[in-house]
Amino acid sequence: MTGARRRRRRRMATVRAVVALVLTLLFMGPILWMISTALKVGTDAFSATPKIFASPTMDNFVHVFTEGSFARALGTSLFTAGLSTIAALLLGAGIAYPLARYKIRGQQHLSFWILSLRIIPPIVVIIPLFLMLRTIGLTGSVWSLVVIYTYMNLPLTVWLLRGFFADVPKEVEEASFVDGAGRLRSFFGITVPLALPGIVATALLAFIFAWNEFLFANILTGANTRTAPVGLTEYVTPVNVEWSNIMAAGTLVVLPVWIGALLAQRYLVRGLTLGAVK
Amino acid sequence: MLPGLLFLVGFAIYPTVYSLITSFYRWNLNNPLGKQWGGWHNYDILLKDPAFWHSVWVTVRYVALSVVIQLGLGLGLALLFFRRFPGDRILRAMLMLPMVVAPVVVGLLWRFMLNAQFGIVNYVVEQLGFTRIDFLGEPGWALPTLILIDVWQWTPFVFLIMLAALQGIPEDILEAARVDGAKPWRIFWDHILPLLRYPIAVAVALRLIDAFRVYDLIYMTTRGGPLDETETLSWQIYDAGFRSFDIGYAAAFSWLMLILVVVVTTVFLRLMLRKEDLS
Numbered sequence: 001m002t003g004a005r006r007r008r009r010r011r012m013a014t015v016r017a018v019v020a021l022v023l024t025l026l027f028m029g030p031i032l033w034m035i036s037t038a039l040k041v042g043t044d045a046f047s048a049t050p051k052i053f054a055s056p057t058m059d060n061f062v063h064v065f066t067e068g069s070f071a072r073a074l075g076t077s078l079f080t081a082g083l084s085t086i087a088a089l090l091l092g093a094g095i096a097y098p099l100a101r102y103k104i105r106g107q108q109h110l111s112f113w114i115l116s117l118r119i120i121p122p123i124v125v126i127i128p129l130f131l132m133l134r135t136i137g138l139t140g141s142v143w144s145l146v147v148i149y150t151y152m153n154l155p156l157t158v159w160l161l162r163g164f165f166a167d168v169p170k171e172v173e174e175a176s177f178v179d180g181a182g183r184l185r186s187f188f189g190i191t192v193p194l195a196l197p198g199i200v201a202t203a204l205l206a207f208i209f210a211w212n213e214f215l216f217a218n219i220l221t222g223a224n225t226r227t228a229p230v231g232l233t234e235y236v237t238p239v240n241v242e243w244s245n246i247m248a249a250g251t252l253v254v255l256p257v258w259i260g261a262l263l264a265q266r267y268l269v270r271g272l273t274l275g276a277v278k
Numbered sequence: 279m280l281p282g283l284l285f286l287v288g289f290a291i292y293p294t295v296y297s298l299i300t301s302f303y304r305w306n307l308n309n310p311l312g313k314q315w316g317g318w319h320n321y322d323i324l325l326k327d328p329a330f331w332h333s334v335w336v337t338v339r340y341v342a343l344s345v346v347i348q349l350g351l352g353l354g355l356a357l358l359f360f361r362r363f364p365g366d367r368i369l370r371a372m373l374m375l376p377m378v379v380a381p382v383v384v385g386l387l388w389r390f391m392l393n394a395q396f397g398i399v400n401y402v403v404e405q406l407g408f409t410r411i412d413f414l415g416e417p418g419w420a421l422p423t424l425i426l427i428d429v430w431q432w433t434p435f436v437f438l439i440m441l442a443a444l445q446g447i448p449e450d451i452l453e454a455a456r457v458d459g460a461k462p463w464r465i466f467w468d469h470i471l472p473l474l475r476y477p478i479a480v481a482v483a484l485r486l487i488d489a490f491r492v493y494d495l496i497y498m499t500t501r502g503g504p505l506d507e508t509e510t511l512s513w514q515i516y517d518a519g520f521r522s523f524d525i526g527y528a529a530a531f532s533w534l535m536l537i538l539v540v541v542v543t544t545v546f547l548r549l550m551l552r553k554e555d556l557s
Binding site: 013014016017019020021023024027028030031033034037045046047049050091092094095114117118119120121122123124125126127128129131132147148150151154155158208211212214215218219228229232233236243246247250253254257258260261262265268269272273 | 540
């Protein structure tokens with residue numbers, strides 16, 4: 001009896017595994033197709049019968065890196081996303097730590113206000129921000145993006161860090177006070193190391209959002225300060241769309257983010273829901 | 279705490295208020311008269327303009343359909359992954375990847391795959407015995423296609439939330455129902471679904487907020503076309519502000535959009551959440 005049940009259960013698991021594999025391939029398919037196209041020579045990429053396994057070549061990647069300005073755009077993206085992530089973490093921690101530790105009047109309201117900022121569509125604030133940045137002469141400069149991405153990521157970092165700081169037991173911190181450590185020393189010496197996995201995951205998410213951002217980057221950057229997503233549009237001209245290069249460049253945009261997402265997997269749900277679902 | 283807060287206030291309050299004030303001016307950067315007080319002028323034009331209501335309708339359809347489909351598929355996938363099976367961890371890690379792909383890349387990639395001449399999707403369509411379809415260019419096809427692309431990218435997100443929520447349900451609740459002899463779909467309907475109310479509310483609210491602002495995808499694929507079939511709110515505001523330079527009009531437009539997003543999201547959350555969820 002139990003043997004039959006176990007066998008039935010195992011069969012169900014196999015069925016589920018097969019269904020899940022098929023569905024996963026459906027979701028992965030487009031991305032695999034992008035990578036495989038990036039590895040093909042032009043004639044293989046556009047053949048009448050799609051070739052899944054053409055002889056692979058790195059030509060497109062070499063082209064994307066050496067011709068035009070895409071390599072530079074990747075550098076700009078790395079710079080803006082990296083710097084704004086650091087800034088958002090520092091400013092965010094400054095708000096998140098008191099929210100997690102002290103009883104402040106109106107604390108709940110403040111937290112919700114910060115969260116509610118997420119609801120404002122970027123298109124609503126883009127014209128004033130554009131005019132404002134133009135007045136101080138920052139349009140066309142990478143710094144405008146650093147500033148905007150920092151702002152864009154602050155609600156996220158505040159909410160996530162608040163949760164991760166709150167997870168650190170209060171007693172551990174208090175013990176370090178007894179040992180004579182100051183607030184700041186106990187924060188950097190005790191709280192930060194204990195919350196580190198969460199902080200790293202928060203940083204990764206902030207980085208991903210800044211790295212992928214297009215609307216602000218498209219409007220605020222000039223010819224020399226394009227980020228990678230804007231750089232991609234360079235391959236689309238009215239007369240021609242350089243598909244092979246787009247797929248190679250697209251792969252380069254996606255790859256670092258993928259690796260990050262896989263590393264932060266465990267925190268991804270918590271991060272993407274702003275800590276609402278753990 | 280202070281520097282961060284000042285920064286937030288500066289970048290959140292100032293632009294929104296500025297935008298509100300601007301929305302009451304007639305101000306086109308191409309107009310030599312410059313900035314002139316217009317009162318309700320911009321709002322008046324907008325609310326009487328069929329093109330405005332058209333873009334509201336396009337956006338609402340886009341948002342509603344993609345979110346509903348994502349919820350259904352995401353929940354289904356989560357139920358599939360709920361019980362362990364060989365290889366589930368690797369598949370789950372692979373499944374979540376579409377949502378971290380930059381929307382710009384998503385747009386270009388699908389445009390490539392859906393191309394009427396050499397796209398792989400149309401190859402499959404032809405092999406199945408149908409004629410090739412210009413998915414992004416043919417009237418009637420473009421909006422559903424964009425919805426499908428959104429579904430492809432964001433179903434994994436809903437799936438991850440639903441899976442986390444399912445795994446948080448205490449096993450004994452399900453076991454007790456099973457011992458009582460409840461049928462699987464009864465267990466799902468009576469015992470699982472009520473416990474998913476909060477995670478569903480969060481997932482849908484986040485997707486609502488995000489889907490309303492769709493811009494990158496449209497920029498890379500249809501640019502509002504064919505005709506005006508995919509002219510969403512974000513796209514029209516961009517068009518008014520950065521192509522016609524009609525700043526006052528665009529500001530009024532964006533405020534109407536903000537109101538719409540806030541109303542839809544809060545009404546939805548009010549309906550879904552109870553007081554105890556907010557603590």
